[in-house]
Amino acid sequence: MSSKMEYDVKGHLHEVLSSIPPEVKLVAISKFHPAAYIEAAYEEGQRIFGESHEQELAKKYEALPKDIEWHFIGHLQTNKVKYIAPYISMVESVDSMKLLKEIDKQGRKCGRVINVLLELHIAEEATKYGLKPDDCRRLLDDGEWRGLANVRICGLMAMASNVDDEAQIRSEFMQAAALFDEFKQKHFADDDHFRERSWGMSHDYHIAVECRSTMVRVGTSIFGPRVY
Ligand SMILES: *Cc1c(COP(=O)(O)O)cnc(C)c1O
Numbered sequence: 001m002s003s004k005m006e007y008d009v010k011g012h013l014h015e016v017l018s019s020i021p022p023e024v025k026l027v028a029i030s031k032f033h034p035a036a037y038i039e040a041a042y043e044e045g046q047r048i049f050g051e052s053h054e055q056e057l058a059k060k061y062e063a064l065p066k067d068i069e070w071h072f073i074g075h076l077q078t079n080k081v082k083y084i085a086p087y088i089s090m091v092e093s094v095d096s097m098k099l100l101k102e103i104d105k106q107g108r109k110c111g112r113v114i115n116v117l118l119e120l121h122i123a124e125e126a127t128k129y130g131l132k133p134d135d136c137r138r139l140l141d142d143g144e145w146r147g148l149a150n151v152r153i154c155g156l157m158a159m160a161s162n163v164d165d166e167a168q169i170r171s172e173f174m175q176a177a178a179l180f181d182e183f184k185q186k187h188f189a190d191d192d193h194f195r196e197r198s199w200g201m202s203h204d205y206h207i208a209v210e211c212r213s214t215m216v217r218v219g220t221s222i223f224g225p226r227v228y
Pocket of ligand 1 (some may be wrong): 201218
């Protein structure tokens with residue numbers, strides 16, 4: 001199968017892996033790419049993949065090896081949570097208390113504690129999802145999340161603005177890193193699970209790892225351009 005692959009997934013995967021520090025986790029963003037591409041990366045040892053649509057993820061989950069750790073990275077409607085709750089490894093895109101509560105509820109039904117990240121909105125674009133810093137502060141200050149036994153907040157996810165200005169990207173990632181420190185100190189000082197900083201995509205992951213990212217979400221640089 002790999003010999004028929006028209007795109008060199010394996011070569012590109014190794015290029016990306018060799019350009020990030022070994023302690024930074026690579027989430028291979030496979031949305032809109034065929035299962036064969038995921039298998040190619042899997043054969044090279046990649047185990048963490050990210051998807052942004054529930055139905056596409058469900059198909060791939062069914063078809064592919066069960067030791068893959070699936071991360072959900074897209075906008076997640078509350079009525080879709082029940083479908084991914086039995087197997088999702090991490091929901092990176094939690095941007096409301098309502099969604100957090102639903103993940104907790106579905107986690108309880110499956111007897112699981114589901115790992116999540118809070119998605120920050122730090123980019124200048126108005127269209128992106130995520131919690132504004134003050135909304136994220138409020139959510140954590142409110143404390144209701146502490147009663148949710150079937151979700152585990154493992155850190156923050158952020159996207160920088162889609163711009164060429166490296167200084168702006170860097171300043172946005174540093175803002176996310178500062179928020180991480182603030183929340184860690186205030187709410188998670190005794191909680192070792194709160195340790196992930198998911199930032200960096202194909203065009204900016206080099207900057208992200210310089211801004212203390214622990215997890216980069218790279219699609220295009222591994223799998224090529226997406227065909228929608
Ligand atoms: C699609 C997507 C990515 C990967 O983007 P690339 O530019 O293809 O690396 C990362 N994070 C999120 C949230 C995405 O939706």
